[in-house]
Amino acid sequence: MILIDGKKTSTEIQEKLARETAEFSNSVGKPPHLAAILVGNSGPSETYVAAKMETCRKVGFKSSLIRFETDIKEEELLLEIDRLNADPDLHGFIVQLPLPNHISVEKVIERIDPRKDVDGFHPLNMGKMAKNQPSFASATPWGIMRLIEAYGIETAGKHVVILGRSQIVGLPLALLLSRNSNPGNATVTICHSRTQNLTEITRQADILIAAIGIPEFVKAEMVKPGAIVIDVGINRIPDESKKSGFRLIGDVDFQQVSPLCSAITPVPGGVGPMTIAALMENTLMAARQQSGLS
């Protein structure tokens, strides 16, 4: 069984990005600049944004964190997005999800200038991705594609089963894996909460990808022996033995499933670090495009 090391692959991508960033900054006279909007102070979002800002530092980007209280009005947030869209010093920005219920995620995403939408959530970028045109691909699915590529995992002609159809993971990942490219050319099945006979379907998967947000949902009987398993899930479980009071586990029961499969991603250290690497790649691409370098 191969343990697919997302941390190592992400570090390798970041090292390459750091070299490319130095070249960019020398020729343009300023580094790529990524901003993150964080609404509220929920633990997981704080952690994700801090990791993104720290990675910016490592690769040589400028970064800005813009914080708002949970009770910010939707209109106020939209005006901030307008401001960032118009800021010539800023190449890309993200709005960390989830947002409070009184704010429409769709409105927020659609307000972002697609040229600065480095999370790749804007409908224009999603549409271009579906049409296999150059675009910012959604960061988590793109990170998974980079991981598949780095490990030389063959996807052409394989049956990929994806658990989850969210706009930010399952659906864009299905588009990327089914398009005519490498990696890609897979036969993709998307499952969701209304799928019947789930185990029957997951057992057909050559590559099984879990992105549903239910801790250890995927059990041994759901996996075909020899399959490759990619666990996108990040779930916080109370754990008094940890200083933080919790530990992270995936959507796959690693203990049960790992002995069965030919390769598997751990949680943490699998898909998570690749999401950040993909976000950095998108930001450098945005900076190059806005500086007339590509």
Ligand code: NDP
């Ligand atoms: P969502 O809650 O948006 O989507 C969950 C999906 O799972 C939905 O499509 C839902 O179906 C489906 N689902 C729920 N229950 C079942 C079930 N019993 N059987 C089959 N399908 C089911 O989650 P996200 O896509 O945002 O995130 C999924 C997981 O990935 C979470 O653990 C999240 O923390 C993690 N994540 C990790 C990232 C990383 O960088 N590693 C980045 C983003 C997310 P339906 O549509 O019918 O409701």
